[in-house]
Amino acid sequence: MDLYFVKRSLAERYSDVLPAGPYGAVSLLDRRAIPDGTPVFLDRDMRPVEPVSSWFRHLAYQDRDPATMRSYAYVVSRLVDFLQERGTDLLSAGEADLVAYRRQRVAVQTLPVGESTWDREASTINGLYDWLTERGYVPRRPLRLSRRFGSGMVRQLQVRHLSLEQYLYFRDVGLGGQRPDGEVSAGFRGWCPHRGRAAAELALLTGMRKREWASVLLPELGVGVRRGAEPARFRLEACAKYGRPRDVYIPSAALDLVDTYLLLERTEIAERAALGLARRRRELFVVDRVDEETGKLSGVLEGRRRTFAIARMPAGLRAVTVRESERGLESLAVFLGQGGLMLGPSSWDRVRRDAWRRMLAYSADPRTPVLPRRPWRFHDLRHTLALQLLRHLTRAAVAAEVRRADPRSMVSLGEHIAVNPLLIVQRVLGHASPRTTYAYLSYLDDPMNYVEEALRAWTDSDGATYAEIARHLLEGDRDAQEG
Incomplete structure (x- = not known):
């Protein structure tokens, strides 16, 4: 059994050697509306393997x-191969087979996977068997308890955040190729330092996830129509997690670094890539009209005239969206790779790893901030914004209550929602539930700071005991509540 992925442009490119007519590859893709990227399992005779191919078509129809x-x-694919070695298959496997597969993945194989990785795999397998049971391919689920297949552990959100000093070091030294003293490093061998710095600033000041900010298009930032110090706002939908729509606000500070990158680096990349993009014209969505008012792009895709709302364009479509310019074809993506198209997630991971190595090279410098054991991720910038915004809004809400003329007056529900820090941060980050946002509360202040302060105050006193220290802390908490 071999695994393939649907790509309509390839079927069109080789349409002259593939069967034509209603049963041709292109016709079947059109008639069944199978989108690009849909997995297809084929047997030795190049026929779809069922029912797994139908399950993935079902997921594709759900816009997964x-x-x-x-x-x-x-x-x-890994599960099917394992079951074949045991002389069975998906439809005949029993609980013992699946438990054996779990043990193989988490304990027996050369590099066992961690619990979080296994839980993601278990969720996929549970979803597959739910669908097989619902469609009648199997009489019942092989596992009697769905939770038994996963690790059963409930994990709290792990928040990793940066101080201002650490962020500037990450942005300017790691991504920007500077030395800790602010001078440009003569040994910098990176590429596009302004692009990396602009991406970090955009990620930090908007709280967008990597897939969200990496796929932003020029019209969404108002490039060409936005005035000087104006911020930008746009609707995020298809590229958001689970396609959950939200509005993104980009302050002018983030756009300043983006504008620098556009001016100093992006133009050169686009010019070098124009000829290569012209050869790939049939694979691209060539835009000839940008409607700023309605947020729509119109152009030619796969030989047909198409119009898309920008917010509803998935990352795959955005990656091949180009426009005609005086230099030839030019991508509409903000962040470009060497080929002139949108820089992909794996490329951004490589940029981040290179940045981490540059930061470690200066670890002995006294101006280098404390570095964690694990490399920073772009997602840590999202956590940083969440904590800083939550801390600022909480202080602002407390100050507003103090300034109220009549402390006995009641706050209306509308006022509560409008100024509630948790609800604001939830909207900014696009959390489906406030429960996710609540997890940040425990990171606002490190409780060990208070313990250390209490110990410093009491251990200097003669006869101080741990019981007295604990009583002192409790009295302090009670005084704060009463106040």
């Missing part, structure tokens, strides 16, 4: 993200 389906496909 192609990257998500790809990860699911590798999970299913």
Whole structure:
């Protein structure tokens, strides 16, 4: 059994050697509306293997993200190979087979996977068997308890955040190629330092996830129509997690670094890539009209005239969106790679790893801030914004209460919602539930700071005991509540 992924442009490119007519590859893709990126399992005779191919088509019809389906496909492929070695298959496997597969992945194989990785795999397999049971392919689930297949552990959100000093070091030294003293490093061998710094600033000041900010298009930032110090706002939908729509606000400070990158680096990249993009014209969405008012792009895709709302364009479509310019074809993506198209997630991971190595090279410098054991991720910038925004809004809400003329007056529900720090941060980050946002509360202040302060105050006193220290802390908490 071999794994493939649907790509309509390839079927069109080789349409002259593939069967034509209603049963041709292109016709079947059109008639069944199978989107690009859908996994397909084929047997030795190049026929679809069922029912797994139908399950992935079902996921595609639910608009599941192609990257998500790809990860699911590798999970299913590993499971099928394991079951074949045991002389069984998906429809005949029993609980013992699946428990053996779990043990193989988490304990027996050369590099066992961690609990979080296994839980993601278990979720995929549970979803597959739910669908097989619902469609009647199997009489019942092989596992009697769905939770038994996962690790059963409930994990709290792990928040990693940066101080201002650490962030500037990450942005300017790691991504920007500077030395800790602010001078440009003569040994810097990176590429596009302004691009990395602009991306970090955009990630920090908007709280967008990597997939969200990496796929931003020029019209969404108002490039060409936005005035000087104006901020930008746009609707985020298809590229958001689970396609959950929200409005993104980009302050002018983030746009300043983006504008610098556009001026100093992006133009050169686009010019070098124009000829290569012209050869790939048939694969691209060539835009000839940008409607700023309605937020829509119109152009030619796969030989047909198409119009898309920018907010509803998935990352895959954005990656091939270009426009005609005086230099030739030019991508509409903000952040470009060497080929002139949108820089992908794996490339951004490489940029981040290179940045980490540069930061470690200056670890002995006294101006280098404390570095964590694990490399920083771009997602840590999202956590940093959440904590800083939550801390600022909480202080502002407390100050507003203090300034109220009549402390006995009641706050209306509308006022409570409008100024509630948790609800504001939830909207900014696009959390589906306030429960996720609540997890940040425990990171606002490190409780060990208070313990250290209490110990410093009491251990200097003669006869101080741990019981007295604990009583002192409790009295302090009670005084704060009464105040």
